[in-house]
Amino acid sequence: MAKQRIALVVEVWLDIQRYMLSYFILVLVVISAFSVIYFTHLNRLAIGEIEQLLAQRDALDIEYRNLLLEQSSLAESSDIESKANKLLKMKRPTPETEIIIRLP
Numbered sequence: 001m002a003k004q005r006i007a008l009v010v011e012v013w014l015d016i017q018r019y020m021l022s023y024f025i026l027v028l029v030v031i032s033a034f035s036v037i038y039f040t041h042l043n044r045l046a047i048g049e050i051e052q053l054l055a056q057r058d059a060l061d062i063e064y065r066n067l068l069l070e071q072s073s074l075a076e077s078s079d080i081e082s083k084a085n086k087l088l089k090m091k092r093p094t095p096e097t098e099i100i101i102r103l104p
Helices: 002-018 020-075 077-087
Strands: none
Touching (some): 002 020
């Protein structure tokens, strides 16, 4: 019985040695498969992050355009003049009331 076990172990060891290249290639294929899965996952995460950043860029671009429109509407002299008249009760100076100061 003990001899049969030893013979079986020796036979298994010889079989392992005989097919060592096949086992090595099998391990490489499994490692390669897991590498493909891992890098595909990383790629999908990166694509998701890029899409979020593009959406954020678009939102900031829209906000910038709205601010430019607001700035241009606020910069119109008629709007400023009407607000000065209504809120501050300011009037445009006449040439008689204008005072010009000249520095030497």
